[in-house]
Amino acid sequence: MSALAGLLREWMPTQRWFGSKGREWADVTEDGFFLDRSEPVLSVHRVRVTYTDGGGDTYLVPISWREHQLDELDSAFIGTVTGDGGQESHAYDAMRDRDATTPWLIHLVNASTVGPMHFHPAGVAYIPEGMPGDIVSTEQSNTSLVYGSEAIFKLFRRLEPGLNPDVEIHDALRRAENPHIAPLLGHIEIDWLSDDGDPSNEPATVAMLQTFVPNASDGWRLATASVRDLYAEGDLHADEVGGDFAADSERLGAATASVHKDMAAVLPTEPADRDWYATMARQMGERLDAAIEVVPQLAEHAEGLRRIYATVAESTEPTVRQRVHGDLHLGQVLRTATGWIVLDFEGEPARPLASRRELDSPMRDVAGMLRSFDYAARHMLVEQPEDTQRAYRAQEWAERNRAAFCTGYSEASGLDPCGGSPLLRAFEADKAVYECVYEARNRPHWLMIPLDSLSRLTSRD
Ligand SMILES: Nc1ncnc2c1ncn2[C@@H]1O[C@H](COP(=O)(O)OP(=O)(O)O)[C@@H](O)[C@H]1O
Numbered sequence: 375m376s377a378l379a380g381l382l383r384e385w386m387p388t389q390r391w392f393g394s395k396g397r398e399w400a401d402v403t404e405d406g407f408f409l410d411r412s413e414p415v416l417s418v419h420r421v422r423v424t425y426t427d428g429g430g431d432t433y434l435v436p437i438s439w440r441e442h443q444l445d446e447l448d449s450a451f452i453g454t455v456t457g458d459g460g461q462e463s464h465a466y467d468a469m470r471d472r473d474a475t476t477p478w479l480i481h482l483v484n485a486s487t488v489g490p491m492h493f494h495p496a497g498v499a500y501i502p503e504g505m506p507g508d509i510v511s512t513e514q515s516n517t518s519l520v521y522g523s524e525a526i527f528k529l530f531r532r533l534e535p536g537l538n539p540d541v542e543i544h545d546a547l548r549r550a551e552n553p554h555i556a557p558l559l560g561h562i563e564i565d566w567l568s569d570d571g572d573p574s575n576e577p578a579t580v581a582m583l584q585t586f587v588p589n590a591s592d593g594w595r596l597a598t599a600s601v602r603d604l605y606a607e608g609d610l611h612a613d614e615v616g617g618d619f620a621a622d623s624e625r626l627g628a629a630t631a632s633v634h635k636d637m638a639a640v641l642p643t644e645p646a647d648r649d650w651y652a653t654m655a656r657q658m659g660e661r662l663d664a665a666i667e668v669v670p671q672l673a674e675h676a677e678g679l680r681r682i683y684a685t686v687a688e689s690t691e692p693t694v695r696q697r698v699h700g701d702l703h704l705g706q707v708l709r710t711a712t713g714w715i716v717l718d719f720e721g722e723p724a725r726p727l728a729s730r731r732e733l734d735s736p737m738r739d740v741a742g743m744l745r746s747f748d749y750a751a752r753h754m755l756v757e758q759p760e761d762t763q764r765a766y767r768a769q770e771w772a773e774r775n776r777a778a779f780c781t782g783y784s785e786a787s788g789l790d791p792c793g794g795s796p797l798l799r800a801f802e803a804d805k806a807v808y809e810c811v812y813e814a815r816n817r818p819h820w821l822m823i824p825l826d827s828l829s830r831l832t833s834r835d
């Protein structure tokens with residue numbers, strides 16, 4: 375194992391974007407190349423991790439190298455490598471080293487190819503080259519840099535061969551002139567190294583650059599502020615407090631419907647048949663089996679969940695299958711002065727890329743957002759699980775905003791998503807199962823949120 379691979383073995387599991395926390399590593403190998411040789415030197419590494427329980431993942435890790443350690447970069451420090459001549463080089467997370475953030479945009483403007491990496495500007499708008507980028511937050515599955523208030527660069531950490539749906543769908547929705555997206559400015563690909571080292575597959579998408587939406591607030595922040603207002607007003611109902619969110623939820627429903635309509639117009643669609651319903655039910659059951667291995671508390675809901683999934687297998691509900699968002703929640707939408715913007719069309723980061731590009735029911739996204747209203751309403755109950763008054767208010771807030779979202783969706787699309795559809799209920803349950811695994815791995819103190827929802831979903835007959 376190289377000295378760098380040894381350092382990455384310690385460091386990567388501590389990073390939020392590392393998706394396989396808790397799995398034991400069998401081996402780690404890396405291959406890297408230089409993207410920029412000026413100070414600090416910037417290298418990019420494809421890091422292949424294999425696990426003792428089988429399988430493996432490939433991650434992208436950009437590293438900046440410095441001759442001297444810098445106190446201000448302490449939180450980005452990965453470790454020190456000693457060369458053959460005894461000289462030391464200090465490795466830093468290049469996404470948190472501002473001085474190492476300019477080469478990405480310079481190469482995009484120049485449509486460069488550097489080693490195995492290919493830069494593709496979209497050619498539709500100005501790219502602010504020469505400016506350093508600031509990291510958005512480390513609390514995400516990917517890592518984003520904001521350049522001024524003009525562009526946002528998202529590095530996809532876990533690599534898979536094939537075009538990332540975030541790039542593909544943003545490009546399609548721009549062609550459809552949908553007003554609810556931030557335009558794509560470019561993307562970057564890297565040749566995929568298959569296990570035997572033969573670069574014969576499709577390249578993997580490494581990053582995308584989008585227009586930055588200024589003066590916007592994300593839906594999660596706005597919704598949770600509204601919930602806090604309601605909690606602060608012990609005697610008032612959700613529609614009586616200043617921070618009522620229902621009008622925003624209704625507009626968000628309409629924006630979601632508009633995005634679905636345009637995706638169906640410019641990307642493939644197919645009618646759902648009986649086989650598809652049967653496949654959905656089987657996959658939900660399989661996801662549940664796998665999730666119980668990670669979160670044993672799910673076992674007590676298994677019988678109720680399987681009953682819900684069985685109704686999908688028998689469904690004759692007419693649905694069109696189309697491309698969908700795949701992981702729609704309040705943290706994926708921004709409210710601007712003119713309306714809602716939908717972000718991050720990548721799908722659930724834990725799912726294989728091919729399955730995230732499959733045609734699906736738009737109800738998957740409706741269910742995701744309905745789950746998110748539940749999360750927003752209940753996340754503050756984590757600290758006070760016994761507070762029945764707050765639990766009652768949370769329920770009231772969630773119901774009001776879920777209904778408003780459905781009204782907005784149905785007025786814009788002509789389809790009422792929330793009229794007791796068994797498919798929608800099953801998607802909500804499936805999402806809550808996914809969330810249990812996500813929370814167990816990333817935020818165990820929040821595990822009770824999806825677990826409590828499952829109690830309610832499975833007892834509703
Ligand atoms: N175009 C944009 N304009 C402004 N902020 C953005 C934009 N895209 C993303 N963001 C901010 O960055 C956060 C993470 O972006 P997202 O695409 O959801 O990344 P991830 O895949 O890591 O979840 C969002 O919640 C939002 O606050």
Ligand SMILES: O=P(O)(O)O[C@H]1O[C@H](CO)[C@@H](O[C@H]2O[C@H](CO)[C@@H](O)[C@H](O)[C@H]2O)[C@H](O)[C@H]1O
Nearest residue numbers: 514515701703704705722723745746749809812
């Ligand atoms: O990183 P992503 O935004 O792609 O999505 C992952 O992380 C989300 C949390 O940030 C997670 O969403 C879950 O928590 C949200 C509150 O933080 C809540 O609004 C969502 O409803 C809930 O699913 C998402 O599932 C995961 O894929």
